[in-house]
């Protein structure tokens with residue numbers, strides 16, 4: 028893909044996070060079962076990941092399954108987990124070909140064993156890649172991540188592994204599962220919902236939010252480009268005045 032003229036190569040967001048929403052509604056619109064929507068959602072994952080890598084984005088975090096999604100009908104949860112296993116197994120080669128490093132955040136231990144194994148394998152196999160880092164949020168919720176971090180910190184203090192007078196931002200961050208990544212500059216949510224749904228509450232503190240009516244299976248490379256172009260038109264002030272920038 029030639030570099031799109033709509034966007035400026037020199038002010039790309041380093042990290043984009045996406046709440047991939049609307050698979051179920053897309054399936055319904057097409058008179059199909061929800062799982063069909065999830066399968067087509069995988070096509071968008073492929074497109075957008077490839078697009079982000081081609082553009083030179085460094086980190087892409089995809090919200091694939093939330094803590095709350097465990098409460099969906101059992102058959103849907105099972106189908107999603109199966110889809111996850113087959114997709115990861117099938118895509119590892121392409122990830123390597125495109126120099127993409129796979130990572131995961133969330134309560135991964137909670138996933139079925141087969142998922143966990145496939146995931147670990149793909150993370151290991153792609154670990155030396157130096158292009159895009161693709162981070163899958165699986166069994167993830169921000170409240171889980173924050174509490175998990177605080178409990179680990181408490182354990183470290185109790186077992187004398189760490190000693191703190193006060194906990195500052197950088198210490199707190201070091202206990203999050205996102206500790207190795209910069210905060211996303213841009214958050215995209217598809218399907219016309221205007222909420223965060225327990226995603227990256229700490230990390231999104233100063234992100235630019237972009238909402239689109241498109242359902243996730245409809246979201247393609249050009250939509251990613253449109254979101255980045257929109258982001259690039261914004262003035263990020265971080266509390267200062269325009270004149271100070």
Ligand code: IPE
Nearest residue numbers: 047048049050051052053091
């Ligand atoms: C997003 O699509 C995928 C997951 C949450 C796993 P949904 O399944 O939430 O689709 P809608 O929101 O019901 O349309």
Ligand code: IPE
Nearest residue numbers: 046047048090091092093224
């Ligand atoms: C958010 O979508 C979670 C993922 C995209 C994985 P949901 O469809 O679960 O969110 P709500 O329930 O509409 O907030």
Ligand code: MG
Nearest residue numbers: 048049050051
């Ligand atoms: Mg949804």
